[in-house]
Amino acid sequence: MFERLAELEGKYIQLADQINDPDVIANQTKWRQLMKEYSDMTPLMEGYQEYQQLTATIEESLEMLAEKLDDEMRELVKEELSESKSRLVELEKEVTILLLPKDPNDDKNVIVEIRGGAGGDEAALFAGDLFRMYARYADARRWKTEIMNISESDLGGYKEVSFMITGKGAYSRLKYESGVHRVQRIPTTESGGRIHTSTVTVAVMPEAEALDVQIDMNDVRIDVFRASGNGGQCVNTTDSAVRMTHLPTGITVSCQNEKSQLKNKDQALKVLYARLYAREREAYDAAISAERKSQVGTGDRSERIRTYNFPQGRVTDHRIGLTLHKIESILGGDLDEVMNALVTTDQMEKMKASGFAE
Incomplete structure (x- = not known):
C-alpha cells in the first residue's frame, strides 16, 4: 500500500508545480481541474508523510533500545515506540480508506424526492416526517435545503415533495437513503388503536450538470x-x-x-x-456489476431499507442489521449514527473488493 503512495508522491509534486505555473493559472478551467486533483490527493500525501515520520521514529527508538540506557530513559523510549506502533496501525486503516475508489458524485449537492406509498393519508403524513428529518439533518450540518415541488395531502402531509440539499459532501452521506421506508404506528385517524403499516419511497440523486448528461x-x-x-x-x-x-x-x-x-x-x-x-x-x-450486490443496498428503489416502529420506539436499517431505540431523536434529524454505520459498511465492502481486507 505504501509503495503505491511512493509512486503517487511523484505525481503530487508534479501537480504542485503545475498549479503554480503562470501559463496554467491563465487557463482557469484547467487550473481548477488540477487544483481539485491536488486537493483530493493531499490527505493521502499527508498520510504518507506521517507514515515516513513514524517509521523513522520507530527505527530510531529500536536503535536506542539496543544501546545502554538508564531505566528512566529506556521506559520513555519504550513508551514512544508503543505509541508510534499504535498510530501506525491506525494510519494504515485511514490511508486504506483514502485509497479506495471514490464516488465522483460524493461532493455533489443532492435532489431528494419523497413520495407517499401504501397507506394513503398515513403514508403522506410520514412523508412529511421524513422531509422534516432530512431538513433538520441538513441544518445541523449547515447545508441549505430548498423545496422544489410539493403536493400536500388533505391532512397536512405530503403526497410528494422534492427538494435540493446544497452542501459539500451531501451526496456522500445521503446516497444511502434511496429506497422504501416503512412506518409502523397508530394513525391519528385510527379510533380503534390498531397499528398500521405504511410505506414511503425516497429517491436521492446527485445534482447533474450539463457536462454530466446531454439534453436536446x-x-x-x-x-x-x-x-x-x-x-x-x-x-x-x-x-x-x-x-x-x-x-x-x-x-x-x-x-x-x-x-x-x-x-x-x-x-x-x-x-x-x-x-x-x-x-x-x-x-x-447494472452493466458492470450485475453479479455483485453491496451490503448497503443494490440501488433498487423498490427494496425496503428501513423500518420506523413507533410503539417500540425503534428504527431498524435492514441492510446492515442496525437497530436503534431512539426514534424521536432520529426523526428529529439525529442521523449520524445510522449514516456512519452505512458508510463504514460500504467502506468495508469496497476494501474486500479491492483486496485490502479479508
Whole structure:
C-alpha cells in the first residue's frame, strides 16, 4: 500500500508545480481541474508523510533500545515506540480508506424526492416526517435545503415533495437513503388503536450538470399550468407551474413551488438533469456489476431499507442489521449514527473488493 503512495508522491509534486505555473493559472478551467486533483490527493500525501515520520521514529527508538540506557530513559523510549506502533496501525486503516475508489458524485449537492406509498393519508403524513428529518439533518450540518415541488395531502402531509440539499459532501452521506421506508404506528385517524403499516419511497440523486448528461431541448415538451395548493393568490391565479416531459424516456417533472414561471422552469430542468443522470448511471452500474450486490443496498428503489416502529420506539436499517431505540431523536434529524454505520459498511465492502481486507 505504501509503495503505491511512493509512486503517487511523484505525481503530487508534479501537480504542485503545475498549479503554480503562470501559463496554467491563465487557463482557469484547467487550473481548477488540477487544483481539485491536488486537493483530493493531499490527505493521502499527508498520510504518507506521517507514515515516513513514524517509521523513522520507530527505527530510531529500536536503535536506542539496543544501546545502554538508564531505566528512566529506556521506559520513555519504550513508551514512544508503543505509541508510534499504535498510530501506525491506525494510519494504515485511514490511508486504506483514502485509497479506495471514490464516488465522483460524493461532493455533489443532492435532489431528494419523497413520495407517499401504501397507506394513503398515513403514508403522506410520514412523508412529511421524513422531509422534516432530512431538513433538520441538513441544518445541523449547515447545508441549505430548498423545496422544489410539493403536493400536500388533505391532512397536512405530503403526497410528494422534492427538494435540493446544497452542501459539500451531501451526496456522500445521503446516497444511502434511496429506497422504501416503512412506518409502523397508530394513525391519528385510527379510533380503534390498531397499528398500521405504511410505506414511503425516497429517491436521492446527485445534482447533474450539463457536462454530466446531454439534453436536446427539442426532445423536451414544456407545459405550463395554474399551480394548485397553498401558495398565495399570485401562485394560484397565474400559469406559473411548469411540467417538463422528456419524450425519448417519458420522464415527467413538475415544479410549481415558485411564483415565477422562469424559476419553476429552472427547477424542473435541474430535476430532469438529475433523473436522466441517475438513469444513465444505474444502467452503467447494472452493466458492470450485475453479479455483485453491496451490503448497503443494490440501488433498487423498490427494496425496503428501513423500518420506523413507533410503539417500540425503534428504527431498524435492514441492510446492515442496525437497530436503534431512539426514534424521536432520529426523526428529529439525529442521523449520524445510522449514516456512519452505512458508510463504514460500504467502506468495508469496497476494501474486500479491492483486496485490502479479508
